[in-house]
Amino acid sequence: MKYEWKKQAKEYYMPKSKVELITIPNFKFFMIKGKGNPNNERFSEEIGVLYSLSYAVKMMPKSGIVPEGYFDYTVFPLEGIWDISEEGRGKNNLDKNELIYTIMIRQPDFVTEEIAMKALEIVKRKKPHPLLERIIFDSIEDGVCVQILHNGSYDDEPKSFEKMEEFCDLNNLERVSKVHREIYISDVRRVEPSKLKTILRYKVNYIDKY
Numbered sequence: 001m002k003y004e005w006k007k008q009a010k011e012y013y014m015p016k017s018k019v020e021l022i023t024i025p026n027f028k029f030f031m032i033k034g035k036g037n038p039n040n041e042r043f044s045e046e047i048g049v050l051y052s053l054s055y056a057v058k059m060m061p062k063s064g065i066v067p068e069g070y071f072d073y074t075v076f077p078l079e080g081i082w083d084i085s086e087e088g089r090g091k092n093n094l095d096k097n098e099l100i101y102t103i104m105i106r107q108p109d110f111v112t113e114e115i116a117m118k119a120l121e122i123v124k125r126k127k128p129h130p131l132l133e134r135i136i137f138d139s140i141e142d143g144v145c146v147q148i149l150h151n152g153s154y155d156d157e158p159k160s161f162e163k164m165e166e167f168c169d170l171n172n173l174e175r176v177s178k179v180h181r182e183i184y185i186s187d188v189r190r191v192e193p194s195k196l197k198t199i200l201r202y203k204v205n206y207i208d209k210y
Contacts (some may be wrong), residue, residue: 003073003108013077013183015199017149019167024142024201028111030105030119031126031136035085037096045077046103049123049131056107056119057127059062066116069110071159076106078184102117115135145203153193160200168204176203 004015009020030053032046054075056177060067081102107116117139124132146167150160161180168174183199 003071005074005076013185015147015149017151019146019148019164019173021173021204022147022201023144026139026141028107028109028139029079030116031102031138032131032134033102033136034156035098038080038099039096040102041103043103045129046131049129049135050078050103050105051075052137053116054107054121056122057107057111057115060115060118060122061123065108067112069180071110073107073108078103079106080182080184081179082182083179088196090130092152104170104184107137142201142203144202144204144206145181146175146204147199147201150196150198150200152196152197153191154192154198157198158198164200164202172207173204176205178191179203 012024024111030050032050034043036042036044057067058075060068081104083100084094085098085100088095091098102103111119120132120135120137120190123129146164148160148164150157165175180200180202185197185199186195188196
């Protein structure tokens with residue numbers, strides 16, 4: 001049976017539009033780090049490279065390479081970890097040119113370092129791009145987090161972050177850092193801003209009251 005993250009991993013990718021506490025296990029990713037406005041062309045190219053690698057893994061059996069433990073699956077959605085530079089923090093309004101990010105696409109558990117390097121080799125041969133030299137393959141375990149499904153424009157995300165902060169206050173939780181993760185359930189190229197679905201998530205600790 002084909003693995004579909006929208007069905008088999010709802011807790012991680014299809015949460016409700018209310019804040020919830022969740023523990024995120026260790027996942028493997030292809031990643032690329034950058035800085036600047038996500039509306040620029042370079043950001044789109046970085047996304048394209050990540051998808052090229054992800055589909056190279058998925059399609060390996062068609063080229064005669066079957067990784068151990070391989071199963072058919074839907075490619076996972078794009079994710080991003082977002083921060084802002086010190087200079088950006090000092091400004092009254094958000095300057096998107098000061099954003100610092102790591103964008104990524106999760107890979108199935110069967111993807112080893114060897115398989116990841118094989119995918120990189122395939123893409124370098126078929127769709128060469130200078131950005132491939134900046135690709136990272138690694139694991140991330142976010143642990144205890146607070147998350148919410150944000151419906152609507154990215155510019156309206158502060159409303160959802162307010163709900164997350166209220167939840168933390170009520171449940172003796174504190175945010176670990178200003179860094180947060182976004183998971184893009186909708187394709188921004190095909191969906192109008194008011195109908196976008198984005199998971200907002202950040203790490204938290206329990207506050208010791210004693």
